[in-house]
Amino acid sequence: MKLDDSSASPPYIQVADALRKAISTGELNVGDKLPSGPKLAKQLGVSTMTARRAIERLQRDGLLRSTHGVGVFVSATVPADKDDELAVLRRTVDELERRVAAVEQLLQPEGGTRS
Template identity: 55%
Template structure:
């Protein structure tokens, strides 16, 4: 297994076995030691894989008892993680594949759009500087999942094959891969989730009612020099999706 994400591959294998019915709701899973031996990984890797499936809502841990298959959630869980950018291809499509769904999207890009003041502040550019603005409607099995409005400074991408996100040789692979192709290495993503109520336009696109609860995520990508290279506003219908954040814990101490 690749050294970078072995626990995700173990999680993928266990998820497939659960979805195939190898263990029913309420069944206790074998120990992490057994899974570690079965997949040829360390126990810490097996533990992280099981914790990932707990985060996703497929498993539940019971103190002093073990790990069990839990009843499926009525709301699906969308896991935001730094590892979602390391799987190659589209992070959204990979996210939906883990849910057993086919991910797709529709988009529309416009070049040389003057940056509004709030976008300019997030990108650390001057208001009015030219950007590429792209709107997205993301779908799972043809049903709306989330909306996004993305802004990229043209000072970074102008004259390159990736100036329009969904055109050219790197269309559809996500911001991180596209930027890497032109030598811009994204190192950090900052996300700020906020609750809100759906506007008429958002309700129409997401297939919900006006005023329904939504989660809005303000996301900005930064390169290795701390330069903002893309910012986006992501909208998710709360009635269908709950959002969980996964992050590693440094075990080395102070």
């Protein structure tokens, strides 16, 4: 499993995409246990928080499930034809999130905090 070095996406999106691709290609199968967060982070060259954020995203998507004290497991497969469509949609949502954050930053009062 490798990250796409040419991607402009945030690292956690790149990790999520790499895991999603590993699931869709069969490198990871339903029931397989992922390496621990720190091991996965080291394997992919990212921070542990980045790996955790990617895992949380895939849990929300229903591709991974977590069992407290046991680990994180692949719980579903990604149909190959849906993988590209989902990746495009996720990049679009991520870009919208960045734009909203930039607008919110501009709307904050100078030197103050928003309530």
